[in-house]
Amino acid sequence: MFRPLLPLRDRTVAVSGAAGSLGQALLRRFDGQGARLIGLTSQTSPLSIAGSSGAPIPLRSVQWRCGEEQALGALLEQVDILVINHGVNSFGDRSAGAVERSLEVNALSAWRLVELFLSLPERPAGSPARELWVNTSEAEILPAVSPLYEISKRLLGQLLSLRALDCSGANPCRIRRLVLGPFRSGLNPYGVMGADFVAGQVIAQARRHLGLIIVTPNPLTYALMPLVTALRHGYFRLTSRA
Known part of the structure; x- marks a missing residue:
């Protein structure tokens, strides 16, 4: 049965890591869909993002820091779609x-x-x-030439799978996992994809109601990720309880 595309117009969207390459690209794409935007950023100066015309897009910039998530509670009550996108890459550093x-x-x-x-x-x-x-990243299942990035993203992916088991109700929150391959950004200057291309693909797949959103040139990810998530879902359901 045909399902209409996910509506984004007039929905309030908050994006963490908003000052990064993908964060800015996502906000531009959401703006193009008519969404109301909130950029969550750790930078001290207000966030300003230029649209395709060169003029700043309408955006509410909110400063926050890791560890202060509870302070965002009142703000998130106003949010329809939250995109968790912030991160760091330590590359080869393995210090404490x-x-x-x-x-x-x-x-x-x-x-x-x-x-x-x-x-x-x-x-x-x-x-x-x-x-x-x-955004759990392709590093959830494949090497990223950055051991700590891989470990932390895999932990996030597993926690997300575990938490998704408890999403129930008359109109429960819809969880979408973004599994993204290497794109050019401050975390990965050698990425083969552009952030704007990735953002466009993410929103296009989400609007088609996909829960597992994969954007990568690596065919292995398309084969492995659905299998890994299905097996993990079954294992967690059998071996854990709320």
Whole structure:
């Protein structure tokens, strides 16, 4: 049966890591769909993003830091779609400080935002559900030439799979997993894809109601990721409880 595309016009969308390459590209794409935008960023100066015309896009810039997720509670009550996209890449650094920072930013901070957003009241039945989009990255299952990035993203992916088991209700929050291959950014200057292309693909797949959104030139990911998530879902359902 044909399903109409996911409506984005007039929906409030918040994106973490908004100052990064993908964060900015996503916000531009959401703006093109008529969404109301909130950029979550750790930078101290207000975020300003130029649209295709060169003029700044309408955007509410909100400063926050990892560890202060609870302070976003009142703001997130206004949000229809939360995109968790922030992260760090320590590359080859394996020092204790790099371990702590990678786990905190890439996994634990994201997990706290997941829990906070999923704890919010459901939207009324018959209206569009809240949505949670989480960028776990292709590093969730494949090497990224950065051990700590891989470890932290795999932890986030597993926590997301575990938490998704409890999403139920009349109109539960819809979780979408973003599995993205290498794109050019501050975290990966050698990426083969452009951030704008990736953002366009993410939104196009989400509008077609895909829960597992994959954007990568690597065919292995398209074969392995659905299998991994299905097996993990079954294992967690059998071996855990709420």
